[in-house]
Amino acid sequence: MRALTWHGKHDVRVDSVPDPEILNPRDAIIKITSTAICGSDLHLYDGYIPTMMAGDILGHEFMGEVVETGARSTLKKGQRVVVPFTIACGSCYHCGKHQYSGCENGLPADNQDIGQELYGQPMAGLFGYSHLTGGYAGGQAEYVRVPFSDVGPIVIPDGIEDEKVLFLSDILPTGWMAAENAEIEPGDIVAVWGCGPVGLFAVQSAFLMGAERVIAIDHFPRRLELARRFGAETINFEETDTAAALFEMTGGIGPDAVIDSVGLEAHGFFVDNVLDQIKKSTFLGTDRIHSIRQAILACRKGGRVSMPAVYGGFVDKFPLGALMEKGLTLKTGQTHVQHYMPALLNAIMEGKIDTTFLISHTLPLEQAPQGYKMFHDNQNEVTKVVLKPGMALAAE
Protein backbone atom coordinates (compact mmCIF):
# COMPACT_ATOMS: atom_id res chain seq x y z
CA MET A 1 0.00 0.00 0.00
CA ARG A 2 0.98 3.68 -0.17
CA ALA A 3 1.61 5.54 3.09
CA LEU A 4 2.98 8.87 4.30
CA THR A 5 6.21 8.05 6.12
CA TRP A 6 8.53 10.12 8.29
CA HIS A 7 12.22 10.25 7.43
CA GLY A 8 13.51 13.22 9.40
CA LYS A 9 13.02 16.91 9.95
CA HIS A 10 10.93 18.37 7.11
CA ASP A 11 11.28 15.09 5.24
CA VAL A 12 8.05 13.11 4.82
CA ARG A 13 7.44 10.91 1.78
CA VAL A 14 4.74 8.73 0.30
CA ASP A 15 6.28 5.23 0.16
CA SER A 16 5.12 1.74 -0.75
CA VAL A 17 5.02 -0.47 2.36
CA PRO A 18 3.51 -3.90 3.18
CA ASP A 19 -0.24 -3.90 3.89
CA PRO A 20 -1.25 -4.21 7.55
CA GLU A 21 -2.67 -7.56 8.77
CA ILE A 22 -5.01 -8.74 11.52
CA LEU A 23 -2.75 -9.70 14.44
CA ASN A 24 -5.06 -9.82 17.45
CA PRO A 25 -8.68 -11.05 17.75
CA ARG A 26 -10.13 -7.57 18.36
CA ASP A 27 -8.31 -5.95 15.38
CA ALA A 28 -9.90 -4.57 12.23
CA ILE A 29 -8.31 -3.33 9.02
CA ILE A 30 -9.72 -0.04 7.75
CA LYS A 31 -9.42 1.22 4.19
CA ILE A 32 -8.88 4.95 4.62
CA THR A 33 -11.23 7.29 2.78
CA SER A 34 -10.25 10.57 4.54
CA THR A 35 -7.46 11.55 6.90
CA ALA A 36 -6.31 14.95 8.14
CA ILE A 37 -3.00 16.55 9.06
CA CYS A 38 -3.18 17.70 12.69
CA GLY A 39 -1.37 20.71 14.13
CA SER A 40 0.45 18.27 16.36
CA ASP A 41 1.73 16.43 13.26
CA LEU A 42 3.77 19.55 12.56
CA HIS A 43 5.81 18.84 15.69
CA LEU A 44 6.78 15.48 14.19
CA TYR A 45 7.49 17.29 10.93
CA ASP A 46 9.67 19.81 12.75
CA GLY A 47 11.55 16.97 14.44
CA TYR A 48 10.65 17.90 18.02
CA ILE A 49 9.26 14.55 19.13
CA PRO A 50 11.82 11.97 20.27
CA THR A 51 11.80 8.25 19.34
CA MET A 52 10.60 8.71 15.78
CA MET A 53 12.09 6.15 13.41
CA ALA A 54 12.62 6.47 9.67
CA GLY A 55 9.67 4.87 7.89
CA ASP A 56 7.12 5.48 10.67
CA ILE A 57 3.63 6.05 9.23
CA LEU A 58 2.00 9.26 10.51
CA GLY A 59 -1.62 10.30 11.03
CA HIS A 60 -4.07 10.09 13.94
CA GLU A 61 -7.17 11.71 12.43
CA PHE A 62 -8.72 9.25 10.01
CA MET A 63 -11.81 7.35 8.90
CA GLY A 64 -12.68 4.75 6.33
CA GLU A 65 -14.33 1.49 5.43
CA VAL A 66 -13.96 -1.80 7.32
CA VAL A 67 -12.34 -4.34 4.99
CA GLU A 68 -11.21 -7.07 7.40
CA THR A 69 -12.11 -8.06 10.96
CA GLY A 70 -10.59 -10.24 13.68
CA ALA A 71 -12.60 -12.97 15.42
CA ARG A 72 -13.69 -10.69 18.29
CA SER A 73 -14.22 -7.44 16.36
CA THR A 74 -17.82 -6.27 16.42
CA LEU A 75 -17.45 -4.36 13.15
CA LYS A 76 -18.72 -5.67 9.84
CA LYS A 77 -17.08 -5.43 6.44
CA GLY A 78 -18.35 -2.47 4.50
CA GLN A 79 -19.20 -0.31 7.52
CA ARG A 80 -17.89 3.26 7.53
CA VAL A 81 -16.16 4.21 10.76
CA VAL A 82 -14.31 7.11 12.37
CA VAL A 83 -11.41 5.96 14.56
CA PRO A 84 -10.43 7.73 17.83
CA PHE A 85 -6.78 8.81 18.02
CA THR A 86 -6.44 7.22 21.47
CA ILE A 87 -6.06 3.43 21.58
CA ALA A 88 -8.04 2.16 24.58
CA CYS A 89 -9.11 -1.36 25.58
CA GLY A 90 -12.52 -0.69 27.13
CA SER A 91 -11.94 -3.26 29.90
CA CYS A 92 -9.50 -1.75 32.42
CA TYR A 93 -10.18 0.37 35.50
CA HIS A 94 -9.76 3.68 33.66
CA CYS A 95 -11.83 2.68 30.62
CA GLY A 96 -14.53 1.62 33.11
CA LYS A 97 -14.58 5.23 34.30
CA HIS A 98 -14.66 6.46 30.68
CA GLN A 99 -11.19 7.95 31.18
CA TYR A 100 -10.05 6.36 27.96
CA SER A 101 -6.84 8.33 27.50
CA GLY A 102 -5.65 6.74 30.75
CA CYS A 103 -6.20 3.22 29.39
CA GLU A 104 -3.74 0.79 30.95
CA ASN A 105 -3.69 -1.71 28.09
CA GLY A 106 -3.45 0.48 24.99
CA LEU A 107 0.34 0.51 24.95
CA PRO A 108 2.49 -2.58 24.36
CA ALA A 109 4.03 -3.63 27.74
CA ASP A 110 7.54 -2.57 26.78
CA ASN A 111 6.40 0.89 25.63
CA GLN A 112 4.91 1.68 29.04
CA ASP A 113 8.23 2.22 30.85
CA ILE A 114 8.80 5.78 29.66
CA GLY A 115 5.38 7.09 30.72
CA GLN A 116 5.88 5.43 34.07
CA GLU A 117 9.21 7.18 34.50
CA LEU A 118 8.08 10.55 33.17
CA TYR A 119 4.54 10.82 34.55
CA GLY A 120 4.35 8.16 37.25
CA GLN A 121 1.96 6.09 35.14
CA PRO A 122 1.78 5.09 31.48
CA MET A 123 -0.97 6.56 29.27
CA ALA A 124 -3.08 5.09 26.43
CA GLY A 125 -1.56 4.35 23.03
CA LEU A 126 -1.86 6.81 20.14
CA PHE A 127 -1.82 6.25 16.39
CA GLY A 128 1.11 7.58 14.36
CA TYR A 129 2.82 9.54 17.10
CA SER A 130 6.30 8.12 17.83
CA HIS A 131 7.35 5.05 19.78
CA LEU A 132 6.72 6.75 23.12
CA THR A 133 3.00 6.45 22.43
CA GLY A 134 3.25 2.84 21.31
CA GLY A 135 4.82 2.94 17.87
CA TYR A 136 1.43 2.31 16.21
CA ALA A 137 1.28 3.03 12.48
CA GLY A 138 -0.99 5.97 11.66
CA GLY A 139 -3.79 6.52 9.21
CA GLN A 140 -2.20 8.73 6.54
CA ALA A 141 -2.13 5.61 4.40
CA GLU A 142 -4.36 3.45 2.24
CA TYR A 143 -4.98 0.98 5.10
CA VAL A 144 -4.49 0.89 8.86
CA ARG A 145 -4.65 -1.80 11.53
CA VAL A 146 -6.99 -0.71 14.35
CA PRO A 147 -6.64 -2.56 17.69
CA PHE A 148 -9.67 -2.88 20.03
CA SER A 149 -11.97 -2.24 17.07
CA ASP A 150 -14.95 -3.34 19.20
CA VAL A 151 -14.44 -0.33 21.47
CA GLY A 152 -12.97 2.59 19.55
CA PRO A 153 -14.36 3.12 16.04
CA ILE A 154 -17.83 4.63 15.71
CA VAL A 155 -20.06 3.52 12.83
CA ILE A 156 -21.26 6.35 10.59
CA PRO A 157 -24.73 6.07 9.04
CA ASP A 158 -24.91 6.16 5.23
CA GLY A 159 -25.46 9.48 3.58
CA ILE A 160 -23.25 11.62 5.81
CA GLU A 161 -20.16 12.75 3.97
CA ASP A 162 -16.68 12.23 5.46
CA GLU A 163 -16.07 15.96 5.90
CA LYS A 164 -18.88 16.26 8.45
CA VAL A 165 -17.64 13.49 10.76
CA LEU A 166 -13.88 13.11 10.22
CA PHE A 167 -13.02 15.42 13.14
CA LEU A 168 -14.79 13.15 15.62
CA SER A 169 -11.40 11.37 15.62
CA ASP A 170 -9.65 14.04 17.68
CA ILE A 171 -10.14 17.80 17.44
CA LEU A 172 -13.94 18.03 17.86
CA PRO A 173 -14.06 15.94 21.07
CA THR A 174 -10.92 17.74 22.25
CA GLY A 175 -12.57 21.15 21.83
CA TRP A 176 -15.77 19.86 23.44
CA MET A 177 -13.94 18.38 26.44
CA ALA A 178 -12.06 21.68 26.81
CA ALA A 179 -15.38 23.50 27.17
CA GLU A 180 -16.77 20.80 29.46
CA ASN A 181 -13.69 21.10 31.69
CA ALA A 182 -14.39 24.85 31.91
CA GLU A 183 -17.66 23.93 33.69
CA ILE A 184 -19.55 26.66 31.85
CA GLU A 185 -22.69 28.05 33.43
CA PRO A 186 -25.41 30.02 31.61
CA GLY A 187 -24.39 33.68 31.38
CA ASP A 188 -20.64 32.97 31.63
CA ILE A 189 -17.96 34.90 29.80
CA VAL A 190 -15.37 32.48 28.45
CA ALA A 191 -11.94 33.37 27.00
CA VAL A 192 -10.21 31.00 24.58
CA TRP A 193 -6.49 31.27 23.79
CA GLY A 194 -5.64 29.91 20.33
CA CYS A 195 -8.00 29.68 17.34
CA GLY A 196 -6.65 26.50 15.87
CA PRO A 197 -9.18 23.70 15.31
CA VAL A 198 -9.38 22.84 19.02
CA GLY A 199 -9.88 26.47 20.03
CA LEU A 200 -12.52 27.01 17.34
CA PHE A 201 -14.42 23.89 18.39
CA ALA A 202 -14.12 25.05 22.03
CA VAL A 203 -15.73 28.38 20.99
CA GLN A 204 -18.66 26.54 19.37
CA SER A 205 -18.97 24.15 22.33
CA ALA A 206 -18.89 26.97 24.90
CA PHE A 207 -21.85 28.68 23.23
CA LEU A 208 -23.75 25.36 23.07
CA MET A 209 -23.13 24.94 26.81
CA GLY A 210 -24.70 28.30 27.57
CA ALA A 211 -21.87 30.82 27.54
CA GLU A 212 -23.19 34.34 27.01
CA ARG A 213 -19.97 35.70 25.54
CA VAL A 214 -16.82 34.05 24.21
CA ILE A 215 -13.62 36.02 23.63
CA ALA A 216 -11.17 34.37 21.22
CA ILE A 217 -7.46 35.25 21.18
CA ASP A 218 -5.02 34.61 18.32
CA HIS A 219 -2.83 36.50 15.87
CA PHE A 220 -3.89 34.98 12.54
CA PRO A 221 -6.61 37.23 11.05
CA ARG A 222 -8.18 34.37 9.07
CA ARG A 223 -8.57 32.25 12.22
CA LEU A 224 -9.99 35.14 14.24
CA GLU A 225 -12.48 35.66 11.42
CA LEU A 226 -13.62 32.02 11.77
CA ALA A 227 -14.09 32.53 15.54
CA ARG A 228 -16.13 35.66 14.87
CA ARG A 229 -18.34 33.65 12.51
CA PHE A 230 -19.44 31.54 15.51
CA GLY A 231 -20.27 34.64 17.52
CA ALA A 232 -17.02 35.15 19.41
CA GLU A 233 -15.50 38.56 20.12
CA THR A 234 -11.83 38.61 19.19
CA ILE A 235 -8.47 39.89 20.42
CA ASN A 236 -5.48 39.94 18.09
CA PHE A 237 -2.57 39.74 20.51
CA GLU A 238 -0.21 41.35 18.02
CA GLU A 239 -2.40 44.44 17.90
CA THR A 240 -3.67 44.54 21.48
CA ASP A 241 -2.53 44.24 25.09
CA THR A 242 -4.45 41.03 25.74
CA ALA A 243 -4.41 41.12 29.55
CA ALA A 244 -5.63 44.72 29.66
CA ALA A 245 -8.26 44.08 26.99
CA LEU A 246 -9.73 41.09 28.84
CA PHE A 247 -9.91 43.13 32.03
CA GLU A 248 -11.71 45.98 30.26
CA MET A 249 -13.99 43.74 28.16
CA THR A 250 -15.27 42.04 31.33
CA GLY A 251 -15.72 45.24 33.32
CA GLY A 252 -12.77 44.45 35.57
CA ILE A 253 -14.04 41.06 36.76
CA GLY A 254 -12.23 38.80 34.31
CA PRO A 255 -13.62 35.82 32.34
CA ASP A 256 -15.49 33.21 34.39
CA ALA A 257 -13.63 30.46 32.59
CA VAL A 258 -10.44 30.45 30.52
CA ILE A 259 -9.37 27.83 27.99
CA ASP A 260 -5.76 27.47 26.85
CA SER A 261 -5.72 25.69 23.52
CA VAL A 262 -2.25 26.83 22.50
CA GLY A 263 0.33 24.92 24.58
CA LEU A 264 2.84 22.90 22.69
CA GLU A 265 0.08 21.65 20.40
CA ALA A 266 1.55 18.17 20.54
CA HIS A 267 -0.18 14.98 21.62
CA GLY A 268 3.11 13.38 22.47
CA PHE A 269 5.64 13.32 25.22
CA PHE A 270 8.33 15.91 25.54
CA VAL A 271 11.34 15.18 27.68
CA ASP A 272 13.25 17.95 29.32
CA ASN A 273 16.21 18.07 27.02
CA VAL A 274 13.93 18.25 24.02
CA LEU A 275 12.11 21.16 25.61
CA ASP A 276 15.41 22.86 26.25
CA GLN A 277 16.40 22.34 22.65
CA ILE A 278 13.18 23.90 21.49
CA LYS A 279 13.63 26.84 23.81
CA LYS A 280 17.14 27.39 22.52
CA SER A 281 16.48 26.95 18.85
CA THR A 282 13.11 28.59 18.38
CA PHE A 283 12.14 30.42 21.56
CA LEU A 284 8.98 28.30 21.36
CA GLY A 285 9.14 26.69 24.79
CA THR A 286 9.33 29.92 26.73
CA ASP A 287 6.89 31.68 24.43
CA ARG A 288 4.15 29.06 24.41
CA ILE A 289 3.89 28.68 28.18
CA HIS A 290 2.88 32.31 28.04
CA SER A 291 -0.70 31.42 27.12
CA ILE A 292 -1.45 29.37 30.25
CA ARG A 293 0.30 31.94 32.46
CA GLN A 294 -1.75 34.76 30.94
CA ALA A 295 -4.97 32.73 31.17
CA ILE A 296 -4.48 32.10 34.90
CA LEU A 297 -3.78 35.77 35.58
CA ALA A 298 -6.79 36.91 33.52
CA CYS A 299 -9.29 34.45 35.02
CA ARG A 300 -11.75 35.86 37.55
CA LYS A 301 -11.41 34.91 41.22
CA GLY A 302 -13.00 31.51 41.84
CA GLY A 303 -13.05 30.83 38.08
CA ARG A 304 -12.16 27.75 36.07
CA VAL A 305 -9.05 27.07 34.01
CA SER A 306 -9.32 24.44 31.27
CA MET A 307 -6.16 23.31 29.53
CA PRO A 308 -6.67 21.14 26.44
CA ALA A 309 -3.31 22.40 25.21
CA VAL A 310 -0.67 19.74 25.48
CA TYR A 311 2.29 20.17 27.75
CA GLY A 312 4.69 17.27 28.00
CA GLY A 313 7.40 18.10 30.45
CA PHE A 314 8.14 20.73 33.06
CA VAL A 315 7.62 24.46 32.97
CA ASP A 316 9.26 27.41 34.65
CA LYS A 317 7.48 30.30 36.28
CA PHE A 318 4.08 28.66 36.53
CA PRO A 319 1.86 31.10 38.52
CA LEU A 320 0.99 28.68 41.30
CA GLY A 321 0.42 31.57 43.68
CA ALA A 322 -2.30 33.09 41.49
CA LEU A 323 -3.96 29.67 41.13
CA MET A 324 -4.10 29.33 44.93
CA GLU A 325 -4.83 32.90 45.99
CA LYS A 326 -7.63 33.34 43.44
CA GLY A 327 -9.11 29.94 44.24
CA LEU A 328 -9.06 28.67 40.65
CA THR A 329 -9.91 25.17 39.49
CA LEU A 330 -7.60 23.67 36.85
CA LYS A 331 -8.80 20.79 34.66
CA THR A 332 -6.89 19.23 31.81
CA GLY A 333 -6.00 15.94 30.11
CA GLN A 334 -5.69 14.10 26.83
CA THR A 335 -9.11 13.66 25.28
CA HIS A 336 -11.32 10.70 26.24
CA VAL A 337 -12.44 10.51 22.60
CA GLN A 338 -14.46 7.29 22.92
CA HIS A 339 -16.59 8.89 25.64
CA TYR A 340 -17.62 11.89 23.55
CA MET A 341 -18.06 10.40 20.07
CA PRO A 342 -21.69 9.17 20.20
CA ALA A 343 -23.18 12.42 21.55
CA LEU A 344 -21.10 14.55 19.17
CA LEU A 345 -22.10 12.42 16.18
CA ASN A 346 -25.72 13.11 17.14
CA ALA A 347 -25.02 16.84 17.45
CA ILE A 348 -23.53 16.81 13.94
CA MET A 349 -26.49 14.89 12.51
CA GLU A 350 -28.92 17.32 14.14
CA GLY A 351 -27.01 20.23 12.62
CA LYS A 352 -25.97 21.70 15.98
CA ILE A 353 -22.26 21.51 15.25
CA ASP A 354 -20.56 22.31 11.93
CA THR A 355 -17.06 21.04 11.27
CA THR A 356 -16.74 21.51 7.52
CA PHE A 357 -15.88 25.24 7.79
CA LEU A 358 -12.41 24.24 8.97
CA ILE A 359 -11.25 22.44 5.83
CA SER A 360 -9.23 24.78 3.64
CA HIS A 361 -7.48 22.22 1.41
CA THR A 362 -8.18 18.69 0.15
CA LEU A 363 -5.38 16.74 -1.52
CA PRO A 364 -4.72 13.21 -2.76
CA LEU A 365 -2.61 11.14 -0.32
CA GLU A 366 0.18 11.17 -2.92
CA GLN A 367 0.51 14.93 -2.36
CA ALA A 368 0.70 14.67 1.44
CA PRO A 369 4.28 16.05 1.55
CA GLN A 370 3.05 19.24 -0.16
CA GLY A 371 0.18 19.33 2.35
CA TYR A 372 2.63 19.25 5.26
CA LYS A 373 4.73 22.00 3.70
CA MET A 374 1.82 24.36 3.01
CA PHE A 375 0.33 23.77 6.47
CA HIS A 376 3.71 24.42 8.05
CA ASP A 377 4.45 27.56 6.01
CA ASN A 378 1.06 29.28 6.04
CA GLN A 379 -1.03 28.76 9.15
CA ASN A 380 -3.17 31.79 8.43
CA GLU A 381 -4.67 30.47 5.19
CA VAL A 382 -4.22 26.75 5.73
CA THR A 383 -6.58 25.83 8.56
CA LYS A 384 -6.97 22.13 7.79
CA VAL A 385 -5.60 19.78 5.12
CA VAL A 386 -7.61 16.64 4.38
CA LEU A 387 -5.91 13.81 2.47
CA LYS A 388 -7.82 11.33 0.30
CA PRO A 389 -6.08 8.11 -0.77
CA GLY A 390 -8.65 7.56 -3.51
CA MET A 391 -8.53 11.06 -5.02
CA ALA A 392 -7.10 11.52 -8.50
CA LEU A 393 -3.94 13.59 -8.79
CA ALA A 394 -4.45 17.09 -10.11
CA ALA A 395 -3.20 17.52 -13.66
CA GLU A 396 0.53 18.28 -13.70
Add this chain to the structure above:
Amino acid sequence: MADTMNRASKDDAPLSTANKESQAIDEATDGLIVQRGDKLVARAVTINRPRAELYAFWRDFSNLPPILDNVVRIDVLDRERSHWVVKAPAGGTVEWDSRITEDREGELIAWASEDGADIPNSGRIEFRDAGARGTVVVATINYAQPGGTIGRVISRIFQREPKMQAQRDLRRFKQLMETGEIATSSRTQQQLEEERN
Protein backbone atom coordinates in the same frame (compact mmCIF):
# COMPACT_ATOMS: atom_id res chain seq x y z
CA MET B 1 4.83 -13.49 59.99
CA ALA B 2 5.43 -10.70 57.52
CA ASP B 3 2.90 -9.80 54.86
CA THR B 4 3.93 -8.78 51.35
CA MET B 5 1.38 -6.00 51.21
CA ASN B 6 1.10 -4.85 54.81
CA ARG B 7 4.43 -4.91 56.60
CA ALA B 8 3.68 -4.73 60.27
CA SER B 9 7.21 -4.24 61.55
CA LYS B 10 8.01 -0.65 60.46
CA ASP B 11 5.04 0.91 58.73
CA ASP B 12 2.13 -0.11 56.53
CA ALA B 13 3.96 0.05 53.19
CA PRO B 14 4.48 -3.11 51.11
CA LEU B 15 7.76 -5.01 51.32
CA SER B 16 8.64 -4.17 47.73
CA THR B 17 9.00 -0.51 48.61
CA ALA B 18 11.50 -0.95 51.45
CA ASN B 19 14.62 1.15 51.03
CA LYS B 20 16.74 -1.64 52.52
CA GLU B 21 16.57 -4.70 50.28
CA SER B 22 18.24 -6.98 52.83
CA GLN B 23 15.66 -6.13 55.44
CA ALA B 24 12.84 -6.81 52.98
CA ILE B 25 14.39 -10.20 52.13
CA ASP B 26 14.64 -11.04 55.83
CA GLU B 27 10.96 -10.31 56.25
CA ALA B 28 9.91 -12.05 53.03
CA THR B 29 11.82 -15.21 53.89
CA ASP B 30 10.32 -15.24 57.37
CA GLY B 31 7.59 -17.63 56.27
CA LEU B 32 6.51 -16.05 52.98
CA ILE B 33 9.00 -17.54 50.56
CA VAL B 34 11.97 -19.89 50.72
CA GLN B 35 15.22 -17.95 50.52
CA ARG B 36 17.13 -18.49 47.29
CA GLY B 37 19.39 -15.44 47.08
CA ASP B 38 20.02 -11.84 47.99
CA LYS B 39 17.93 -10.11 45.32
CA LEU B 40 14.28 -9.25 45.74
CA VAL B 41 11.80 -7.98 43.16
CA ALA B 42 8.17 -7.33 43.95
CA ARG B 43 5.38 -5.65 42.06
CA ALA B 44 1.63 -5.22 42.36
CA VAL B 45 -0.90 -4.78 39.55
CA THR B 46 -4.69 -4.41 39.54
CA ILE B 47 -6.49 -6.71 37.11
CA ASN B 48 -10.16 -6.19 36.45
CA ARG B 49 -11.07 -9.91 36.63
CA PRO B 50 -12.18 -12.26 39.46
CA ARG B 51 -9.31 -13.70 41.46
CA ALA B 52 -10.38 -17.32 40.90
CA GLU B 53 -9.92 -16.84 37.16
CA LEU B 54 -6.47 -15.25 37.55
CA TYR B 55 -5.34 -17.95 39.97
CA ALA B 56 -6.51 -20.72 37.62
CA PHE B 57 -4.62 -19.21 34.69
CA TRP B 58 -1.38 -18.85 36.66
CA ARG B 59 -1.66 -22.26 38.35
CA ASP B 60 -1.24 -23.93 34.94
CA PHE B 61 2.38 -22.92 34.32
CA SER B 62 2.16 -23.95 30.67
CA ASN B 63 0.04 -20.79 30.17
CA LEU B 64 2.86 -18.48 31.21
CA PRO B 65 5.50 -18.34 28.42
CA PRO B 66 3.61 -15.79 26.26
CA ILE B 67 3.50 -13.30 29.12
CA LEU B 68 6.94 -13.94 30.65
CA ASP B 69 9.68 -12.35 28.56
CA ASN B 70 12.74 -14.58 28.03
CA VAL B 71 10.96 -17.81 28.99
CA VAL B 72 11.39 -20.34 26.18
CA ARG B 73 9.18 -23.05 27.69
CA ILE B 74 7.87 -24.47 30.92
CA ASP B 75 7.37 -28.25 31.17
CA VAL B 76 4.82 -29.21 33.78
CA LEU B 77 6.25 -32.41 35.34
CA ASP B 78 3.51 -33.11 37.87
CA ARG B 79 1.10 -31.22 40.12
CA GLU B 80 4.02 -29.73 42.15
CA ARG B 81 7.02 -29.69 39.86
CA SER B 82 7.87 -27.91 36.62
CA HIS B 83 10.99 -27.49 34.47
CA TRP B 84 11.85 -23.95 33.26
CA VAL B 85 13.96 -23.08 30.20
CA VAL B 86 14.90 -19.42 29.95
CA LYS B 87 16.82 -17.50 27.29
CA ALA B 88 20.39 -16.46 28.05
CA PRO B 89 22.59 -14.19 25.90
CA ALA B 90 24.39 -15.49 22.79
CA GLY B 91 21.60 -17.94 21.99
CA GLY B 92 22.10 -20.04 25.14
CA THR B 93 19.58 -21.03 27.78
CA VAL B 94 19.50 -21.48 31.54
CA GLU B 95 17.31 -24.08 33.22
CA TRP B 96 15.95 -25.12 36.58
CA ASP B 97 13.37 -27.33 38.24
CA SER B 98 10.82 -25.58 40.37
CA ARG B 99 8.63 -26.99 43.15
CA ILE B 100 5.49 -25.47 44.61
CA THR B 101 6.00 -24.71 48.30
CA GLU B 102 2.57 -23.30 49.11
CA ASP B 103 -0.69 -23.37 47.19
CA ARG B 104 -3.97 -21.91 48.32
CA GLU B 105 -6.79 -22.20 45.78
CA GLY B 106 -7.77 -18.78 44.47
CA GLU B 107 -5.36 -17.00 46.82
CA LEU B 108 -1.68 -17.67 46.31
CA ILE B 109 1.02 -19.82 44.78
CA ALA B 110 4.59 -19.95 46.15
CA TRP B 111 7.50 -21.80 44.60
CA ALA B 112 11.23 -22.42 44.97
CA SER B 113 13.88 -23.82 42.64
CA GLU B 114 15.39 -27.20 43.47
CA ASP B 115 19.09 -28.06 43.82
CA GLY B 116 21.17 -27.65 40.68
CA ALA B 117 19.31 -24.62 39.35
CA ASP B 118 21.37 -22.43 36.98
CA ILE B 119 19.75 -19.48 38.75
CA PRO B 120 18.39 -20.31 42.22
CA ASN B 121 15.07 -18.51 42.66
CA SER B 122 11.87 -18.52 44.62
CA GLY B 123 8.72 -16.51 44.58
CA ARG B 124 5.13 -16.01 45.44
CA ILE B 125 2.13 -14.65 43.60
CA GLU B 126 -0.90 -13.54 45.56
CA PHE B 127 -4.41 -12.71 44.39
CA ARG B 128 -6.44 -10.37 46.59
CA ASP B 129 -10.00 -9.18 46.14
CA ALA B 130 -10.18 -5.49 45.28
CA GLY B 131 -13.94 -5.05 45.10
CA ALA B 132 -15.13 -3.24 41.98
CA ARG B 133 -11.53 -2.90 40.81
CA GLY B 134 -11.17 -6.66 40.41
CA THR B 135 -8.08 -8.29 41.90
CA VAL B 136 -4.74 -6.95 43.11
CA VAL B 137 -2.00 -9.34 42.04
CA VAL B 138 1.26 -9.15 44.00
CA ALA B 139 4.33 -10.94 42.67
CA THR B 140 7.43 -11.33 44.85
CA ILE B 141 10.57 -12.95 43.46
CA ASN B 142 13.82 -13.76 45.28
CA TYR B 143 16.87 -14.92 43.35
CA ALA B 144 20.60 -15.36 43.51
CA GLN B 145 23.00 -13.68 41.19
CA PRO B 146 25.26 -16.49 39.99
CA GLY B 147 29.07 -16.14 40.14
CA GLY B 148 31.69 -16.70 37.41
CA THR B 149 31.60 -15.68 33.76
CA ILE B 150 28.21 -17.18 33.05
CA GLY B 151 26.98 -15.44 36.16
CA ARG B 152 28.11 -12.09 34.87
CA VAL B 153 26.48 -12.71 31.53
CA ILE B 154 23.27 -13.95 33.10
CA SER B 155 23.19 -11.13 35.59
CA ARG B 156 23.12 -8.76 32.67
CA ILE B 157 19.71 -10.00 31.60
CA PHE B 158 18.36 -10.36 35.10
CA GLN B 159 20.04 -7.34 36.58
CA ARG B 160 19.44 -4.95 33.74
CA GLU B 161 16.25 -3.74 35.27
CA PRO B 162 14.68 -6.64 37.11
CA LYS B 163 11.92 -4.50 38.54
CA MET B 164 11.08 -3.22 35.09
CA GLN B 165 11.09 -6.78 33.73
CA ALA B 166 8.72 -8.02 36.42
CA GLN B 167 6.45 -5.09 35.75
CA ARG B 168 6.42 -5.71 32.00
CA ASP B 169 5.51 -9.36 32.64
CA LEU B 170 2.67 -8.34 34.95
CA ARG B 171 1.43 -5.82 32.35
CA ARG B 172 1.22 -8.61 29.76
CA PHE B 173 -0.64 -10.79 32.27
CA LYS B 174 -3.07 -7.91 32.86
CA GLN B 175 -3.53 -7.30 29.12
CA LEU B 176 -4.24 -10.96 28.37
CA MET B 177 -6.69 -11.30 31.27
CA GLU B 178 -8.51 -7.99 30.77
CA THR B 179 -8.56 -7.71 26.98
CA GLY B 180 -8.02 -11.29 25.81
CA GLU B 181 -4.90 -10.31 23.88
CA ILE B 182 -1.39 -8.92 24.29
CA ALA B 183 -1.04 -5.44 22.81
CA THR B 184 1.30 -5.02 19.85
CA SER B 185 2.01 -2.16 17.50
CA SER B 186 3.34 -4.45 14.77
CA ARG B 187 1.67 -4.08 11.40
CA THR B 188 2.32 -7.47 9.84
CA GLN B 189 2.61 -11.07 11.03
CA GLN B 190 6.28 -11.02 10.09
CA GLN B 191 7.00 -7.97 12.24
CA LEU B 192 5.13 -9.54 15.14
CA GLU B 193 7.21 -12.72 14.95
CA GLU B 194 10.45 -10.71 14.84
CA GLU B 195 9.30 -8.70 17.84
CA ARG B 196 8.46 -11.78 19.90
CA ASN B 197 11.71 -13.66 19.15
